[in-house]
Amino acid sequence: MTELKNDRFLRALMRQPVDRTPVWMMRQAGRYLPEYRATRAKAGDFLSLCKNTPLACEVTLQPLERYPLDAAILFSDILTIPDALGLGLYFETGEGPKFKRTVRSAADVDALPGIKADVDLDYVMNAVSTIRRELNGRVPLIGFSGSPWTLATYMVEGGSSKDFREAKKLMYTQPEVMHRLLDHLADSVTDYLNSQIRAGAQAVQIFDTWGGTLSSWAYEAFSLAYMRKIVKGLIREHDGRHVPVILFTKNGGQWLEAMAETGADGLGLDWTTDIGKARARVGDRVTLQGNMDPAMLYAPPERIRAEVADILARFGEGTGHIFNLGHGITPDVDPAHAGAFIEAVVELSPAYHKQ
Amino acid sequence: MTELKNDRFLRALMRQPVDRTPVWMMRQAGRYLPEYRATRAKAGDFLSLCKNTPLACEVTLQPLERYPLDAAILFSDILTIPDALGLGLYFETGEGPKFKRTVRSAADVDALPGIKADVDLDYVMNAVSTIRRELNGRVPLIGFSGSPWTLATYMVEGGSSKDFREAKKLMYTQPEVMHRLLDHLADSVTDYLNSQIRAGAQAVQIFDTWGGTLSSWAYEAFSLAYMRKIVKGLIREHDGRHVPVILFTKNGGQWLEAMAETGADGLGLDWTTDIGKARARVGDRVTLQGNMDPAMLYAPPERIRAEVADILARFGEGTGHIFNLGHGITPDVDPAHAGAFIEAVVELSPAYHKQ
Numbered sequence: 042m043t044e045l046k047n048d049r050f051l052r053a054l055m056r057q058p059v060d061r062t063p064v065w066m067m068r069q070a071g072r073y074l075p076e077y078r079a080t081r082a083k084a085g086d087f088l089s090l091c092k093n094t095p096l097a098c099e100v101t102l103q104p105l106e107r108y109p110l111d112a113a114i115l116f117s118d119i120l121t122i123p124d125a126l127g128l129g130l131y132f133e134t135g136e137g138p139k140f141k142r143t144v145r146s147a148a149d150v151d152a153l154p155g156i157k158a159d160v161d162l163d164y165v166m167n168a169v170s171t172i173r174r175e176l177n178g179r180v181p182l183i184g185f186s187g188s189p190w191t192l193a194t195y196m197v198e199g200g201s202s203k204d205f206r207e208a209k210k211l212m213y214t215q216p217e218v219m220h221r222l223l224d225h226l227a228d229s230v231t232d233y234l235n236s237q238i239r240a241g242a243q244a245v246q247i248f249d250t251w252g253g254t255l256s257s258w259a260y261e262a263f264s265l266a267y268m269r270k271i272v273k274g275l276i277r278e279h280d281g282r283h284v285p286v287i288l289f290t291k292n293g294g295q296w297l298e299a300m301a302e303t304g305a306d307g308l309g310l311d312w313t314t315d316i317g318k319a320r321a322r323v324g325d326r327v328t329l330q331g332n333m334d335p336a337m338l339y340a341p342p343e344r345i346r347a348e349v350a351d352i353l354a355r356f357g358e359g360t361g362h363i364f365n366l367g368h369g370i371t372p373d374v375d376p377a378h379a380g381a382f383i384e385a386v387v388e389l390s391p392a393y394h395k396q
Numbered sequence: 397m398t399e400l401k402n403d404r405f406l407r408a409l410m411r412q413p414v415d416r417t418p419v420w421m422m423r424q425a426g427r428y429l430p431e432y433r434a435t436r437a438k439a440g441d442f443l444s445l446c447k448n449t450p451l452a453c454e455v456t457l458q459p460l461e462r463y464p465l466d467a468a469i470l471f472s473d474i475l476t477i478p479d480a481l482g483l484g485l486y487f488e489t490g491e492g493p494k495f496k497r498t499v500r501s502a503a504d505v506d507a508l509p510g511i512k513a514d515v516d517l518d519y520v521m522n523a524v525s526t527i528r529r530e531l532n533g534r535v536p537l538i539g540f541s542g543s544p545w546t547l548a549t550y551m552v553e554g555g556s557s558k559d560f561r562e563a564k565k566l567m568y569t570q571p572e573v574m575h576r577l578l579d580h581l582a583d584s585v586t587d588y589l590n591s592q593i594r595a596g597a598q599a600v601q602i603f604d605t606w607g608g609t610l611s612s613w614a615y616e617a618f619s620l621a622y623m624r625k626i627v628k629g630l631i632r633e634h635d636g637r638h639v640p641v642i643l644f645t646k647n648g649g650q651w652l653e654a655m656a657e658t659g660a661d662g663l664g665l666d667w668t669t670d671i672g673k674a675r676a677r678v679g680d681r682v683t684l685q686g687n688m689d690p691a692m693l694y695a696p697p698e699r700i701r702a703e704v705a706d707i708l709a710r711f712g713e714g715t716g717h718i719f720n721l722g723h724g725i726t727p728d729v730d731p732a733h734a735g736a737f738i739e740a741v742v743e744l745s746p747a748y749h750k751q
Contacts, residue, residue: 204726209691213699253647256689256722257670258706292608294650295669314650315612334611336564344568351613367611371559 043178050112050181051244054285054306054328056361062353062390063111064383065183068369069104070116074376076103087132088124091117097168098175105179107376108383111363112180112244115172115237117165119187119248122229123196125161126153139200144193145211150222156229158236165233166240173241184242186233188249188290189226189271190264193219205254212263219263227267231274238276238284246287246309247271253292260296269303287330291368294319301327312367317355320362329356330363333382338366338374342381349385358393398533405467406536406599409640409661409683411716417708417745418466419738420538423724424459425471429731431458442487443479446472452523453530460534462731463738466718467535467599470527470592472520474542474603477584478551480516481508494555499548500566505577511584513591520588521595528596539597541588543604543645544581544626545619548574560609567618574618582622586629593631593639601642601664602626608647615651624658642685646723649674656682667722672710675717684711685718688737693721693729697736704740713748 045051049063071077080100084090091097101116120138124130129141144150159166173182187195195201197208212219234245252264268288277284288300289309300308301323310319310331319329337348349364356362364386370379400406404418426432435455439445446452456471475493479485484496499505514521528537542550550556552563567574589600607619623643632639643655644664655663656678665674665686674684692703704719711717719741725734 206691210694213692213695253668256667292647312611313608336561337568339565340568
């Protein structure tokens, strides 16, 4: 493999010294970029874009052409696994993801096939290996998956939800059925991420978008336990390099200590948690990734810069921080504002990495 | 005034000994009750029901006829103040509250009238005094309001929002305009709650439904600061009794210490926070109100009972706990399950109040 020219992101995940704080943005290949919208128009719908290897590669690389980002992230969706399990993923304009079939009973769970990601999600692996080749060692490539709990909520609800009542009904009334579903998903996610690693992903992130809707004990039992299982099953060394894993539970700020005990290398932080207090809680056991409110990108560049300065100061000196937004960048952000954000990290962070 | 026959709720808010843990449910007068739906059908739409004094009183008392609750809560809406400010509140079926006009500029804020709650929200005060009379000392009556930040989000967005982008745009780009709006709202809420107290409310709760969408510093500056101002301006003694105030920030579990410093008597807890850990953090400075996941009411009665037992054990012995759900009861809950929840608190909690 080509030598990696910029390994700041990977070094920060191992708490090794860096010259400045690495930065990338969740959903950095996305609708806020006119060049993304142009490529998307060629592909058709969102899922067709994910499945079109050259175009998925193209949009993955677009933000790197504009900004000095320290990582690329596979362009794909968190719901590829349920789709491969036969639930029929589709997107309705303005309504988010939907499934043609739901999973709400023991029989539904038992009927789910096993999947072999290399075969059943070969389009993802093709995208990973193509992007990795096209990156040519410029920055590392991050692979990803939804967490078992997050995938399960969509599979049970049949799409997005405001209060997750069907998923919670199943969890509270037939916990053993929910556990069987989550266990199946944990095995699938492990296989899926390992395939991505073999195909070329140099780090992986697990998106637990809806773990924060659980009570603390239920988060431990129904979300964190399965992420822990995944972390233990992941390939952690590949091609002579450590392959770091990042857990991101949105609204999970209350549970960082438990998340840090899973063996993950990094934790994603949304913007509701003070990153300085988070660092004090988890020490140097894990790297923290975050955590500017994505809505700050609506503010003028000088306000964005002040916020970057504030977050850098809160985290303080030394390695162990990857700058990011606290959630994905939104479609109506001005690309120049995203640029101001990244530029501020590049310019202001070296002061925190002097020794 | 008639003597209060059941003062468990008020005693718990002052950390005085009680014979058992008091219990009520957010949105206890609501659509899950067939008798509520019948009264609502007579009134017409939701806002007409709020403004119809005899019917608002009727639905407030309905849950007390079914369950041994320890408090009644005024039947009203959190958005009455913006409505009185002339924004034109209305409800679209299945879409939540909407406003005909929004507030998005300095000129919009400056154009807002001052309100005198006794006059401009007289229908609320009529409801409070009528309910108080009809309660006849059975249990205390809780008055309430939305928090300034929460009201502001609806006023800026023109209704509910997924990501609060307009409210956050205003907050980040013209913070002084947002502060002026919040200050105006804090004064209005103070006047509104004091009017409710004079009309007969024996405790008040401030619902900060959307404070949890803010970063920690923004929560302090744009939400908590204004709730603190309100707490300081409230009538705290009326008719020879202390009038307690409860702050409830949904998803505010990370900020309990700061909330406890406001002078509030109680803090509402959603279900994401372990109530035992919360108690360890705030000590006996405040009472904790909560915190069962409302979705647990979909489970069978014996599962609900086990969850109540678990939450009681987590809180532990002694006063300072008011049992509640972590958010409002949902419309499709079986009233028998709500009954099982309340019965479990009544039966299981005396063991924690032996001395």
